[in-house]
Amino acid sequence: MTDLSVEIGGVRLANPVMPASGTFSEEMEKVIDLNRLGAFVTKTITREIRAGNPLPRVAETRSGMLNSIGIPSKGVASFIKETMSRYADYRPPLVVSISAPTAEGFASLAEQLTLPGVAAIEANISCPNLEEDGKAFAMTASSTANVVQKLRAATRLPLWVKLTPNTGDVAGVARAAESMGADALVVANTILAMSIDIHTFRPRLGNVMGGLSGPAIKPIVLRQVYQCAQAVGIPIVGCGGIATAEDAVEYLLAGASAVQVGTATFVQPGAMLRIIDGIDRFCESRSLPSVRGLIGAVLNEEADVPDLAWVEPVS
Amino acid sequence: MNAICTAERLADVVRNDWLNAEYKHLVVRCSGPASSAHPGQFFQLLCPQPPGEEPYLRRPMSVYDADPAAGTVSFLYKVAGAGTRGLAGLGTGDRLDIFGPLGVGFTLDPAWKSIVVVGRGAGLATLAPLARAAQAAGIKVTAVLSARRPELLVSVDVFRGFGAEVLTVTDSEGTSGPAHVERLLRGLIAAGGCDAFLTCGSSRLMRVQQRLAREFDLPGQVAMEQQMACGLGMCFCCVLDFNRNGEIVHKRVCCDGPVFDLMEALP
Ligand SMILES: Cc1cc2nc3c(=O)[nH]c(=O)nc-3n(C[C@H](O)[C@H](O)[C@H](O)COP(=O)(O)OP(=O)(O)OC[C@H]3O[C@@H](n4cnc5c(N)ncnc54)[C@H](O)[C@@H]3O)c2cc1C
Numbered sequence: 153m154t155d156l157s158v159e160i161g162g163v164r165l166a167n168p169v170m171p172a173s174g175t176f177s178e179e180m181e182k183v184i185d186l187n188r189l190g191a192f193v194t195k196t197i198t199r200e201i202r203a204g205n206p207l208p209r210v211a212e213t214r215s216g217m218l219n220s221i222g223i224p225s226k227g228v229a230s231f232i233k234e235t236m237s238r239y240a241d242y243r244p245p246l247v248v249s250i251s252a253p254t255a256e257g258f259a260s261l262a263e264q265l266t267l268p269g270v271a272a273i274e275a276n277i278s279c280p281n282l283e284e285d286g287k288a289f290a291m292t293a294s295s296t297a298n299v300v301q302k303l304r305a306a307t308r309l310p311l312w313v314k315l316t317p318n319t320g321d322v323a324g325v326a327r328a329a330e331s332m333g334a335d336a337l338v339v340a341n342t343i344l345a346m347s348i349d350i351h352t353f354r355p356r357l358g359n360v361m362g363g364l365s366g367p368a369i370k371p372i373v374l375r376q377v378y379q380c381a382q383a384v385g386i387p388i389v390g391c392g393g394i395a396t397a398e399d400a401v402e403y404l405l406a407g408a409s410a411v412q413v414g415t416a417t418f419v420q421p422g423a424m425l426r427i428i429d430g431i432d433r434f435c436e437s438r439s440l441p442s443v444r445g446l447i448g449a450v451l452n453e454e455a456d457v458p459d460l461a462w463v464e465p466v467s
Numbered sequence: 468m469n470a471i472c473t474a475e476r477l478a479d480v481v482r483n484d485w486l487n488a489e490y491k492h493l494v495v496r497c498s499g500p501a502s503s504a505h506p507g508q509f510f511q512l513l514c515p516q517p518p519g520e521e522p523y524l525r526r527p528m529s530v531y532d533a534d535p536a537a538g539t540v541s542f543l544y545k546v547a548g549a550g551t552r553g554l555a556g557l558g559t560g561d562r563l564d565i566f567g568p569l570g571v572g573f574t575l576d577p578a579w580k581s582i583v584v585v586g587r588g589a590g591l592a593t594l595a596p597l598a599r600a601a602q603a604a605g606i607k608v609t610a611v612l613s614a615r616r617p618e619l620l621v622s623v624d625v626f627r628g629f630g631a632e633v634l635t636v637t638d639s640e641g642t643s644g645p646a647h648v649e650r651l652l653r654g655l656i657a658a659g660g661c662d663a664f665l666t667c668g669s670s671r672l673m674r675v676q677q678r679l680a681r682e683f684d685l686p687g688q689v690a691m692e693q694q695m696a697c698g699l700g701m702c703f704c705c706v707l708d709f710n711r712n713g714e715i716v717h718k719r720v721c722c723d724g725p726v727f728d729l730m731e732a733l734p
């Protein structure tokens with residue numbers, strides 16, 4: 153038996169596997185044993201009641217999917233009254249994902265959700281910032297610093313900050329979040345993408361553009377987890393295209409302390425539990441007493457910086 | 468059954484035969500509650516990859532027949548794109564990963580003496596298991612089945628086999644238009660053969676039934692289709708607008724439906 157427990161910014165998890173926001177809900181209790189998960193992460197909630205985006209909201213791509221769900225939300229009151237109580241009977245800690253169009257909005261929502269039964273706040277700062285022309289907070293270090301600072305002042309709960317992979321400066325954004333008091337980073341959300349139906353000449357998503365997720369994005373997000381792990385000291389939760397235990401181990405080696413599984417659950421509803429079992433077997437086969445031995449264990453003979461200059465993303 | 472996920476299982480393909488130029492009938496054997504699926508419920512099928520294509524998400528497919536005694540479930544599907552082309556390649560003895568049964572199916576009110584089932588295209592597959600269920604409940608069925616051409620009419624034998632009266636209408640014979648179907652339905656109502664409408668597969672025919680249901684104060688249910696990802700109510704990919712007492716509400720087809728109140732559905 154491997155010790156699978158990890159600690160993510162003040163939250164102790166029995167194992168490093170949890171769902172990604174928006175790809176999980178308490179409906180899963182009908183098909184898997186929820187008590188086996190490392191944590192629960194809710195769909196992002198917003199203060200205002202939102203309907204979500206126009207249809208169609210999903211398009212399939214090779215090894216992944218595009219979504220433009222938007223953030224349909226029943227609002228905070230309904231979340232506190234109805235959803236939270238459904239999780240109360242389970243062991244895994246509850247991480248509540250929040251979003252708002254302004255830094256003040258984020259802070260007040262975090263404050264309102266600083267409640268018994270909430271183990272951590274995951275701030276989804278990949279959403280548009282109305283104060284910066286709709287550019288996502290996590291696109292730049294400065295707006296990340298601003299929103300994280302306000303969030304930090306608003307809650308004593310562990311604060312996880314979820315980054316966007318669409319920035320050219322993920323390490324800078326990560327450092328900004330850490331310097332303003334984030335307890336952990338979740339890397340990352342979906343990659344902005346699009347798809348066109350060549351028979352009808354129409355975009356496949358009602359919203360034209362949407363977020364790409366699934367195995368297709370794994371190498372990109374893995375690279376960003378690695379870059380963030382080099383840049384900060386706080387724990388990182390890797391999220392992007394994880395479908396198997398091997399994928400999860402790769403993320404741990406790159407520097408993640410835990411992983412979130414999203415789209416893979418749609419294809420294999422038991423994916424998270426299989427990944428937990430697989431990580432356990434992997435550690436056993438390597439005689440590792442603890443999964444923590446994998447975190448950041450990638451062996452790299454440093455490439456010279458100039459060698460990589462030509463692939464460096466420009467922001 | 469699968470030890471990790473209670474609704475996901477590997478089923479053995481018993482047969483997978485062409486019914487006509489477009490539709491195949493797939494019968495699988497599986498353990499557990501799958502074979503007791505209700506009419507209108509569906510499964511998420513993990514389609515094999517056909518040559519050169521990679522369907523990624525599961526494909527929703529209605530239960531065509533479920534036989535708990537034989538431990539089988541069957542599907543009737545139109546070969547349309549990558550996923551269904553993958554299904555079409557399955558042969559006897561192959562395995563198929565099925566997830567379900569999912570969703571809310573049709574409900575038969577024991578007070579009904581006779582119902583009218585109206586379907587078109589792949590909707591005929593969704594409606595077919597009602598034939599067995601209605602017979603078991605002692606409810607008489609009249610099925611109005613519509614397709615582009617007579618040879619694409621599926622489920623006719625199923626309905627007849629369970630004692631239903633079947634009226635077929637097709638585009639090629641010029642009988643499938645809403646006006647003609649409305650005349651047929653008015654005739655059935657006048658003859659006292661319609662305590663409820665159950666429908667799937669055509670929004671034009673759904674509108675006709677909504678009108679008649681309002682005029683004659685009849686209940687009805689409609690099975691809706693929408694693209695899905697999770698099939699479990701988690702992702703909100705499958706929402707549609709519904710009209711609940713004049714207010715537009717969003718519902719998820721996979722878990723609030725796929726069967727909805729006829730009067731709430733919007734075409
Ligand atoms: C609840 C439900 C029950 C269904 N039952 C049946 C049935 O019994 N028999 C049958 O022939 N068909 C049925 N369908 C439609 C069937 O799911 C689609 O024909 C199938 O997904 C097409 O997949 P494809 O890869 O072959 O086609 P593609 O066009 O390549 O599919 C691309 C994407 O669009 C989705 N899609 C395409 N058409 C539809 C559609 N009509 N409805 C929902 N999603 C679609 C696919 O799932 C896939 O994600 C049902 C759909 C739903 C929602």
Ligand SMILES: Cc1cc2nc3c(=O)[nH]c(=O)nc-3n(C[C@H](O)[C@H](O)[C@H](O)COP(=O)(O)O)c2cc1C
Pocket residue numbers: 172173174175195196219221223249276314340341342364365366367369391392393394412413414415416702
């Ligand atoms: C249907 C869908 C809905 C999502 N909704 C949210 C959301 O509400 N909040 C959020 O932070 N991320 C959301 N995401 C992003 C996921 O949490 C995750 O970051 C992303 O999908 C990458 O992981 P994956 O490849 O394992 O899916 C959503 C993703 C999908 C596919």
Ligand code: FES
Pocket residue numbers: 694695696697698699700701702703704705706719720721722
């Ligand atoms: S398909 Fe995911 S909510 Fe319906």
